[in-house]
Amino acid sequence: MPLPSVEDARQLNDQELADAIVATKRQLFDLRFQKATRQLEREVHQFKHTRHRLAQLMTVQRERQLAALQQDSAANDQINQTDSE
Structure with missing residues (x-):
């Protein structure tokens, strides 16, 4: 079975991405539990x-957070620039 592609994660919307992160964390917990109980x-x-899938999902989530912060910063800069004129 090949490792999942990060492009699959990028196609998810924000809610689906959050749900996928929770589901993947749960799956990882279940695997650890199964290992512990043999x-x-x-x-x-x-x-x-x-773990690879979780890292991909969390990376995409962080990319989106940074992009949103950058957009907010750019919008604030434009507002401040027009106020100073």
Whole structure:
């Protein structure tokens, strides 16, 4: 099974992205729980895939936060510039 593409995460809207992060964190918790109770016999590679997916989702979320901050900053700069004129 190949690792998921970050482009898939970028196509999600903000709410879907937040939901996917919560679901992925839950999946990672479940995998850890299965490992601790020795129910996880195969598919140990799922840890790698799940952590990778979580990192992708959180990266896209952070990119969006930074873009929103940058837009707010640019809007404030324009407002301040027109006020000073």
